[in-house]
Amino acid sequence: MALLKILLLLGLGVSVNSDVSLQKRIIGGHNCADTERLFHVRLEGFNGTNKYFCGGSLIHSGWVLTTDACWKSEPGWIKIAKLRVHPLTARQKIISLPNVPVAYTPEGWQHDIMLLRLQRKVKDVPLAQLPDCSYHLRKDDVVQLAGEGAMTTGPNNERLPSDAPATHLQCVDMKVVEVSHFLVTYGHVFSAAALNKDACYGDYGSAAMFNGKIYGVISPGVPDYACHRPAYIIDVCKYMEWITSTIHNE
Template sequence: MALLKVLLLLGLGVSVNSAVSLQKRIIGGQNCADTERLYHVRIESTSEKSTTICGGSLIHPQWILTGASCLELGQGRRDQHTFLKVHPRTAQGTSQVIVQPPVLYREDSRMHEIILLKLPTPVTDVPVAKLPDCSKRLKIGDTVQLAGEGDTTTGPNDRRLRSGRIAKHLQCVDMKVGLVSQSRSFGHIFRVEEPNKDACYGDYGSAVVFNDMVYGVISVETSHYACKKPVSIMDVCEYIGWIKTTIAHK
């Protein structure tokens, strides 16, 4: 919990007073195909003063995989809405309110930046994302796909904007793996990068896909300027046992 509070204070959760904000965005990407990422979920956490938005993936009819700092777990939070069928935009979206606490992952008393959310009602009309084949781990140079719903532009000197605009179409971008299997204080990660391409705050929690399977969850270790450093990704294979056990027993 202490880690979450620090991250939220640093602005890794996206929130603004009296408005909806989506700050992390895919840069240098293109419209995702209407037939892919149907499992993409938009998550909104509402307090008295703000709403925070990020992404997630439906990996089971009743479970969403996302990033820990997606959620405002601190004082003043009222509820958490999940919006399904947000892609393609022609779909008739639905929403549910999360009522159960998120399932956190802890290791050596540290909370990692990956969580599971349980929906009150199973979803029967959305295809679920495929979990990775962890017998075939990512290698340096592999191409993965990131996605997000935010604005695609930057400000002067490529400074990240706080426009709050949601893209008219879910954005996808291909990036190459530059680092694999690194342990950090907030969890197990790999890193991806590509010239003039990036992901920012509002994409946090969205899936990183390889061979149509979710190998990662977008994390945040970033500067105020776009395309200056690789994107950190939570390595789903490092958590696959916890994910499967949680889904099976709760």
């Protein structure tokens, strides 16, 4: 895997004692409505010294869709999924994650998309609606991104990872600026952008929604500095055959 992806993956693990008091959340966003994104999942991992968190989407009673950057394969990591983290009034449900994710690895290398099987199925959490792939996203279509990640207000808008999720799930609207295309080391992606708006560490794996359906997964293809280039989003439609065969055959 490319060095850039490795560095981004390592950057998800940060010290438990890091100071997040000066950090803001998904850039330029707003509190998600309490009636939307009830399928949002917070993925957490910890090994006694470090911890990380990412986003995901419950697309089946036993499966979470996310990005491959939201996984630690090294020994010693305990990984869990927290469901019903939004709205704040919901009672959270915590489920352990198995040690082996299901990654999309054609030709022997991994795309930035991953499925995680829950240790037990859930019946009381709404599911994300999968996309209508007869419609292909076009330039200037508006997609809604969301997440619990943080960004800094440090020099030159430099990002720093956070070890704590936002107090409220953040939503942000962006326009598609580049339609689906293949990008080596990431996979099939489209790009979205808006003035002074962006995604950040901890937002990876969360859903990009269009017309109430999950058309994308936020990829760690964002730079170290906020708002310097469009956000990379994995195109879910390009992986629907793999997604449906995985969740129905295992």
